[in-house]
Amino acid sequence: MKTLVIVSHPEINNSQTQQFLMQGAKLQDVTWHHVEELAKIDVNEEQALLRDNDRIIFQFPLYWYAAPEGLKHWEDQVLTRNFVYGDGDDNLGEKEFGIVVSTGMPLKEFRRGGSENITIDEIMAPYRAIANRAKMQILPTFTISQFGYFSDQEQMQLLIDYQRYLTQEYPDTLSSRQKWFEREFTDRFKNFNDTSCEDCETILNTFIQRREDLEQLKSTIGLIKQGEDE
């Protein structure tokens, strides 16, 4: 699966959050595409890039309940009516659409009764409407609130959660998480410090075994439930 991260931030070099995420996005099959850096928007090139990827992510800081103008400009140029739905081809159909948004206010304020009194989902409605029109599968929005206040532990967790958001199979269930870690462990353990890592293979096999055991238990319960219905 190939992922395209369309990033919009007018001062990306000064953004601690975006710099942190940029490091996280350095993954195989992930393309980081910063729209403000484009000297000129070549519509054909941008549309080809969209066609070439399976998961499309819009990533931006929340400015007055919307993305920075750079993203709107990009949308207006690239997402032509014909491309999105008009020509009868679902150029984006079957693809997945996600949003990574950072906020300066705590997440708890984005709800009814919170100081923002509006939810993140409500704010993201226009983007979802586009994705919906394009017949894309919509992923839950990934919100990062007040990154500056994150502890070291929280930052570490964010890095991996973000990487999973970009590359893990949807939906985010324990089963998908386990499979993601299996795949990534296989790729990454060559770079683990303990280069000999004699136990790495046993660790991986045990981890896989644990997933299979859980699947077995679930299937047993399924059979018992079936019996209860009869």
Place this chain on the structure above:
Amino acid sequence: MDDNENGIWLEKQVDELSKKQQAYENRAFLVAMKKVIQEQNRRSDQLKGEVDGRLWNHEQW
């Protein structure tokens, strides 16, 4: 080794491996993996409990 011992062994191994890592991303990866292992262990206990509970359901006697 019974099933739970496997899970506890795994959690310990991944925890130790994470502490040996100097690269930030490797450490972050293994710390996050440890959390998934804890989730596996918890889920395993719950599912086993559910199997027992359902097998001993008196209404089905």
